[in-house]
Amino acid sequence: MPVEPVPTHDARLAVSTVIFALRRDEASGLPSLWIPLVRRTRDPYLDDWALPGGWLPDDEELSDAAARTLGETTGLAPKYLEQLYTFGALGRSPGGRVVSVVYWALVQSDEAERATTDENVRWCAADALGRLAFDHNRIVEYALWRLRTKMEYARIAHAFLGDTFTLAQLREVHEAVLQRRLDPANFRRTMEASGTLVDTGERLSGTPHRPPKLYRYDASIDLADAGPLARTRALGNGAHPDRGETDPILPHPRMRA
Amino acid sequence: MPVEPVPTHDARLAVSTVIFALRRDEASGLPSLWIPLVRRTRDPYLDDWALPGGWLPDDEELSDAAARTLGETTGLAPKYLEQLYTFGALGRSPGGRVVSVVYWALVQSDEAERATTDENVRWCAADALGRLAFDHNRIVEYALWRLRTKMEYARIAHAFLGDTFTLAQLREVHEAVLQRRLDPANFRRTMEASGTLVDTGERLSGTPHRPPKLYRYDASIDLADAGPLARTRALGNGAHPDRGETDPILPHPRMRA
DNA sequence: CCAAAAGTGTTACACCTACACCCATGT
DNA sequence: ACATGGGTGTAGGTGTAACACTTTTGG
Numbered sequence: 082m083p084v085e086p087v088p089t090h091d092a093r094l095a096v097s098t099v100i101f102a103l104r105r106d107e108a109s110g111l112p113s114l115w116i117p118l119v120r121r122t123r124d125p126y127l128d129d130w131a132l133p134g135g136w137l138p139d140d141e142e143l144s145d146a147a148a149r150t151l152g153e154t155t156g157l158a159p160k161y162l163e164q165l166y167t168f169g170a171l172g173r174s175p176g177g178r179v180v181s182v183v184y185w186a187l188v189q190s191d192e193a194e195r196a197t198t199d200e201n202v203r204w205c206a207a208d209a210l211g212r213l214a215f216d217h218n219r220i221v222e223y224a225l226w227r228l229r230t231k232m233e234y235a236r237i238a239h240a241f242l243g244d245t246f247t248l249a250q251l252r253e254v255h256e257a258v259l260q261r262r263l264d265p266a267n268f269r270r271t272m273e274a275s276g277t278l279v280d281t282g283e284r285l286s287g288t289p290h291r292p293p294k295l296y297r298y299d300a301s302i303d304l305a306d307a308g309p310l311a312r313t314r315a316l317g318n319g320a321h322p323d324r325g326e327t328d329p330i331l332p333h334p335r336m337r338a
Numbered sequence: 339m340p341v342e343p344v345p346t347h348d349a350r351l352a353v354s355t356v357i358f359a360l361r362r363d364e365a366s367g368l369p370s371l372w373i374p375l376v377r378r379t380r381d382p383y384l385d386d387w388a389l390p391g392g393w394l395p396d397d398e399e400l401s402d403a404a405a406r407t408l409g410e411t412t413g414l415a416p417k418y419l420e421q422l423y424t425f426g427a428l429g430r431s432p433g434g435r436v437v438s439v440v441y442w443a444l445v446q447s448d449e450a451e452r453a454t455t456d457e458n459v460r461w462c463a464a465d466a467l468g469r470l471a472f473d474h475n476r477i478v479e480y481a482l483w484r485l486r487t488k489m490e491y492a493r494i495a496h497a498f499l500g501d502t503f504t505l506a507q508l509r510e511v512h513e514a515v516l517q518r519r520l521d522p523a524n525f526r527r528t529m530e531a532s533g534t535l536v537d538t539g540e541r542l543s544g545t546p547h548r549p550p551k552l553y554r555y556d557a558s559i560d561l562a563d564a565g566p567l568a569r570t571r572a573l574g575n576g577a578h579p580d581r582g583e584t585d586p587i588l589p590h591p592r593m594r595a
Numbered sequence: 596c597c598a599a600a601a602g603t604g605t606t607a608c609a610c611c612t613a614c615a616c617c618c619a620t621g622t
Numbered sequence: 623a624c625a626t627g628g629g630t631g632t633a634g635g636t637g638t639a640a641c642a643c644t645t646t647t648g649g
Contacts, residue, residue, distance in 0.1 A: 264638095264639070264640070264641085266640090266641085267638070267639065267640085270638095271638085274637095286647090287648095288647075288648080289647080289648050289649070290646075290647055290648070291645070291646035291647045291648095292646080292647065
């Protein structure tokens, strides 16, 4: 057995969060993904932009730390929060090793429109950030990939919306994240088949055409596929890690005997 | 901006690994999943069984630490290694906070047959471990779920086998992990369609029936779906994190416009 | 009435499943 | 020769993609 001495000078532990919201482009009218960044106020990468985060307090849960820094920078509460990955490469932070447990979060987009924006917080289009501090470009790239991948098999799109929404709004979210148009008819059937949509009986009026039904999201269905860690924290809607790699990954059966 | 003081008393950082091998049951002849455990030699949970791991050295990469403890307990090198999740709940370790970055690994099964087994290392059937130290039962449960989920969409089964293998051997791996029989004919076509199998031209002789072809795994195909972190470390075959929670996740297109 | 989006129906096609059947080798 | 697993062929079911079509509102 190897000896197991208590370390005298551990790597430092940080928590960061990639926060996604949907923002409507003024010109095209189409929504796209935006994330908030904070300006560095001290030496490594001073004045550069970085992901919200900070050192992990001794007495705070990892996900709580992620949600707290999210609130401190945006003034919002996450509607979806999930651990992304832990980055701990030796060279990633000049001047002392830092291991960062990174979360990703979705926030309600209409709330995000009127979110905090001061000198040191800036919202950027997720696919056109500048050069970020540390390895944060890589982290955002991975978070984007996870969001897009997971959107194809999990029901998380509603986290960008309010309590009730129309199918067109839900489809618009999918289209913005996946960056391609979806067939309204097939999208409707796919969502209805998932069993997670509840017809509220209400309709949205004031549109210049036939008023669409308003739906509500039903969380009780999804949990089966979310894996053994899903039951952990409730968090309003769904807060589960991955399928992995989710991968996922749970669509079809397979060739059986 | 919140203050950002350097912490005086961080949580301690550990790395653990869930190591999977396939072991053939003497009675039934069918292979099933086994994992090595180490006996605790100090106070929290003294003499209980736990996952291999240890404190993260200041100058070692996370994945290297996982691979090293794997080697120290089994004498083997991983054929597949991927970060699983980071566990950092406040109460998970009595007497001081510990944040564990957990990896999962696959090792070649015939090598594992003759692996280290002393007083303090024991191999157990993955679905019939006793009560483990800390939250390690939960961790193994999650790792098992990830392995089974990922086996359905990613090509990782070959990591349990040698350099060359027959389709029947590969199918046996899938059957053992997924715990159900697969149709040999359909399994063959699915694997051939994946494009990751290379016919070596050789055949396995000595069987009491028609000699099956020997195949080799071709890594160059898979990397497309593995996500932005895949290019990181080469590690013989594939070492990529997730699709996440992958998950996944990448089988089908979707309703297009 | 017209435009436009909501919502329904239908067909073509891809893929998975199940199972029948032939092939090649050791005993 | 024959038993056994290797390997190929093929019909039926399931689900998605594409698109035509009807419905319902505001202007």
